[in-house]
Structure formats: structure tokens, C-alpha cells
Amino acid sequence: MEKIDPTFIREVAQISGTIPSRCYNCSACTSGCQFAHIMDKKPHEIIRLVQIGLKNEALAASGPWICVGCNTCSMECPNAIDIPAVMDAIRAMAIAKGEIPEKDIYNFHKEILGSIKRYGRTHKLEIMMRFKLVSRDFFSDMDLGVRMLSRRKLHILPSRIKGVRDVRNLFKKVG
Amino acid sequence: MKCDVKPIEVTWFPGCSMKTSAMENHESFKIFCEAIGIRLIELPDWNCCGSSSAHSIDQELAIDLVARNLALAPSGRPILTACPSCTLRFKEAHHHLMESSEARIRFRKQWGVPFDPAKKVMHFFELIDGMDISAFTPGKKPLAGLTYAPYYGCMLARPPKLRNQKNFHGLLEKILGTLGAKAVDWKGHNKCCGTFLSVARPEATTEVVNAIVQSGLDSGAECLITACAMCQLNLEIRCNLKDQIPVLHFSEILTLALGKGKNTDQWFKRHLVDPKPLLAAKGLI
Ligand code: SF4
Numbered sequence: 001m002e003k004i005d006p007t008f009i010r011e012v013a014q015i016s017g018t019i020p021s022r023c024y025n026c027s028a029c030t031s032g033c034q035f036a037h038i039m040d041k042k043p044h045e046i047i048r049l050v051q052i053g054l055k056n057e058a059l060a061a062s063g064p065w066i067c068v069g070c071n072t073c074s075m076e077c078p079n080a081i082d083i084p085a086v087m088d089a090i091r092a093m094a095i096a097k098g099e100i101p102e103k104d105i106y107n108f109h110k111e112i113l114g115s116i117k118r119y120g121r122t123h124k125l126e127i128m129m130r131f132k133l134v135s136r137d138f139f140s141d142m143d144l145g146v147r148m149l150s151r152r153k154l155h156i157l158p159s160r161i162k163g164v165r166d167v168r169n170l171f172k173k174v175g
Numbered sequence: 176m177k178c179d180v181k182p183i184e185v186t187w188f189p190g191c192s193m194k195t196s197a198m199e200n201h202e203s204f205k206i207f208c209e210a211i212g213i214r215l216i217e218l219p220d221w222n223c224c225g226s227s228s229a230h231s232i233d234q235e236l237a238i239d240l241v242a243r244n245l246a247l248a249p250s251g252r253p254i255l256t257a258c259p260s261c262t263l264r265f266k267e268a269h270h271h272l273m274e275s276s277e278a279r280i281r282f283r284k285q286w287g288v289p290f291d292p293a294k295k296v297m298h299f300f301e302l303i304d305g306m307d308i309s310a311f312t313p314g315k316k317p318l319a320g321l322t323y324a325p326y327y328g329c330m331l332a333r334p335p336k337l338r339n340q341k342n343f344h345g346l347l348e349k350i351l352g353t354l355g356a357k358a359v360d361w362k363g364h365n366k367c368c369g370t371f372l373s374v375a376r377p378e379a380t381t382e383v384v385n386a387i388v389q390s391g392l393d394s395g396a397e398c399l400i401t402a403c404a405m406c407q408l409n410l411e412i413r414c415n416l417k418d419q420i421p422v423l424h425f426s427e428i429l430t431l432a433l434g435k436g437k438n439t440d441q442w443f444k445r446h447l448v449d450p451k452p453l454l455a456a457k458g459l460i
């Protein structure tokens with residue numbers, strides 16, 4: 001039996017600054033989304049789950065993690081709902097709950113942030129290597145990595161900023 | 176607009192992509208700006224804006240990372256960006272700081288200076304919109320004969336809260352059109368390139384990228400032109416179609432049009448689809 005959490009929508013509205021109860025489920029958002037077909041719950045379904053209080057289902061969905069925040073959907077939405085902001089809110093709740101449905105995407109973001117924390121900027125080569133290590137997927141992009149290195153798209157050495165301590169201090173929460 | 180105007184000084188925020196994987200974008204961008212009288216003063220010790228990752232997993236951090244750059248930037252000149260992702264992160268942070276007094280107090284505590292609303296971020300499009308770039312190539316249409324697909328990706332899409340700000344649909348076509356290039360009508364111009372899914376979900380990105388490039392090919396374009404370094408990268412590294420066309424940075428084609436390209440071999444060897452045969456055929460290199 002699905003558990004309905006009547007306060008879920010209020011929580012999402014507060015974190016996202018948008019009002020999901022305005023959605024009339026036309027699914028224009030989903031039609032515009034290029035990645036909806038690889039989401040288990042599509043953008044309009046996510047909004048619907050929020051509307052009717054199915055929090056556990058929303059937090060367990062891959063949709064918010066696949067979402068790249070391109071804003072295509074929110075441009076389509078006749079009710080000006082900030083759909084990616086809802087995705088952000090759901091992701092934040094899933095992280096807070098410690099149950100992350102798409103670990104590899106989470107790890108990717110963590111690698112980016114790790115790089116910013118270490119250098120103040122992103123170091124693409126290190127991110128790619130570490131991501132591949134964490135996701136134990138070493139060979140899939142080997143050929144691409146070599147091609148990018150030979151075209152000097154991936155730098156061997158990171159550039160580190162002087163104020164890296166300032167930046168590190170911002171990372172209290174994410175670790 | 177005349178060619179002998181006094182240079183406009185801006186604080187330049189290149190961002191990580193332009194500084195590393197898209198160095199050819201940065202080099203050509205700097206040359207072009209100088210040629211049209213924009214003086215770029217790179218923000219000393221800038222840090223990464225956090226891109227989609229900070230935004231994806233920690234909203235407060237996303238604001239803080241931009242805030243450090245805002246605090247570092249000198250007053251009295253705009254902050255210029257060219258990366259759409261940096262631009263959006265800066266605009267969102269600026270908007271948040273404008274709206275929330277708590278955020279402004281936090282800013283002051285963190286950086287020891289008050290938030291200055293006048294330090295606005297300006298995307299390159301905003302700067303050149305309304306300029307007549309063909310005034311720098313008097314009597315010539317350097318891009319005549321070039322048929323291209325203008326690719327914006329998601330750069331002109333934005334959240335509802337920024338909906339009332341100005342936007343720049345048609346800017347590539349307008350500027351490149353005055354220089355003689357012909358834009359095709361096609362389906363790919365506003366389709367997202369997949370950003371980080373290129374690493375985390377490569378197959379899905381390939382599907383999307385192939386559809387974009389194919390649509391360009393079908394419409395008769397000889398190349399794609401984009402103003403986003405991340406798009407350029409994804410369109411090249413994730414496309415596996417048999418027939419491909421070069422993907423040029425807006426800044427590269429602008430610089431070539433003005434006849435200012437220097438060491439362009441260094442730019443083009445960084446492309447995975449070699450644009451040299453096309454550019455040579457059009458007399459641009
Ligand atoms: S486009 Fe807007 S109104 Fe339509 S389903 Fe999506 S969120 Fe709801």
C-alpha cells in the first residue's frame with residue numbers, strides 16, 4: 001500500500017520556491033525532455049507524485065538524478081513551474097535521507113565537487129579517472145580518454161587557485 | 176558602431192571549460208574581443224562556479240561558490256561570461272542575493288565586503304547584441320558561401336524566475352548573417368547536449384547528439400556553430416555517426432571572419448572532426 005504524505009508538497013514548494021499544485025498534468029514537460037525515456041518516472045509523473053504526496057516513490061525515482069537541469073521543460077510548462085527546481089529539491093531530500101537511487105550520478109557530482117575542493121577549479125582528467133574507478137567501469141571510455149588526451153582536451157596537471165582555503169571552507173556540509 | 180571606439184573594460188570570468196578542454200575557444204574569444212574593442216581583464220584567482228554538480232547536490236554551496244567570485248570582482252565594471260552554465264549559475268546567485276536579506280548577511284560575513292548589486296554578470300551575447308560586427312570587415316562578406324546550423328543547446332532556456340529578463344534567440348543567425356553566412360532551418364537548435372550525462376550515461380548522450388548532428392546534416396549544413404564549449408565537446412566526443420560535420424565555436428568563426436586567426440592549427444588540432452578542409456574551401460584559412 002502506498003503511503004501518502006500530505007505535507008510532502010509543502011516541503012517541496014518551500015525548498016524549490018515553485019508551486020507544484022499548479023500543475024494540471026498536461027505532460028508538455030515530458031514531451032520536451034530529451035532524457036525522459038531513460039527516467040523510470042518522467043518529469044510530469046514526478047510532479048504528480050509530489051502533488052499527491054507519494055514521497056517515498058518520488059525520492060526513489062531516477063528522474064531527478066537523470067535530469068540535467070537544462071530548463072527545456074520549464075520553458076514548455078504552461079503554468080511556469082520550475083520543474084528542475086523540484087528535481088533539485090527531491091535530490092536534496094534523498095541525500096538527506098541517505099537513500100540515493102542513482103549512485104553513479106551522485107558519485108560523478110561528488111567527484112566534480114571534490115576537484116573544486118582540492119583545487120578551486122575542476123580538473124577534468126582526474127574527475128574522469130576517479131569516476132571510472134568509483135563506478136568500476138574502466139575500459140568503456142579508454143579510447144575516448146586517449147583521444148582527448150592526444151588532443152590536449154584533458155590536462156595532466158590541475159590548475160590550483162591561491163584562495164583554495166576559502167573555497168574549502170564552503171564545503172562543510174557536503175564533505 | 177565604428178571601429179575606433181574606446182575599449183570597453185570588463186572583468187572576465189572564463190570558467191573551467193574555456194580554460195582547459197576548450198582552450199581554442201578561449202584563444203579565439205580573446206582575439207575577437209580585442210578586435211572589437213572589448214578589454215578582458217581576467218578575474219584574479221577566480222574559482223569554479225560549481226556548474227551543475229554543486230547545484231545538483233548542494234544549493235547553498237552553489238550560491239557560495241559564485242559569491243566568492245562576486246566578492247573578488249572589482250566594482251564598476253560588469254563581469255563577462257561566455258559559458259552558458261557559468262552564466263546561469265551567476266545569474267541565479269545574483270538573483271538569490273537580491274531577493275534574500277539573509278543571503279546578503281551571510282555574504283558579508285563570509286567575504287568581509289557587502290554584496291554589491293551593481294556587479295552584474297553579463298553574457299557575451301548581451302555585450303554584442305546590437306553591435307554591427309560587419310563594420311569590422313568593411314565592404315566584405317567574409318563568411319559568404321558558408322551554410323551552417325546555429326546550435327544553442329539549452330543556453331537560451333531558463334527557469335521561470337528569470338523568464339522576464341531579456342533573451343537572445345536569433346543572435347547567432349543575426350551576427351553571422353551580417354558577415355554573409357547562411358543559417359539552415361533545422362530541428363536541433365534548442366536541443367540539450369546532455370551535459371554531464373556524457374560521462375554518466377554515454378549511450379543516452381550519443382542518441383541525443385546523433386539526432387542533433389543528423390538533423391544538421393539533413394538540413395544541408397556544412398558545419399554546426401555553437402557558443403557553448405560544453406556543447407561543442409559533447410557534440411564531438413559522443414557522436415558516432417558515419418558522416419559527421421565539424422562543430423565550430425562561435426568565437427572561432429567570428430575571429431576567422433575578421434581575418435584575425437593566429438596559430439589556428441593549434442585550435443583545429445583540438446577538434447575531433449577536422450574543420451580545416453571546410454574552412455580552407457571557404458577561403459577562411
Ligand atoms: S508542463 Fe507543467 S503543467 Fe504540464 S505536466 Fe509538466 S509541470 Fe505539469
Ligand code: SF4
Nearest residue numbers: 033067068070071073
Ligand atoms: S530540466 Fe531535466 S526534466 Fe527538464 S527537460 Fe531538462 S533534463 Fe528533462
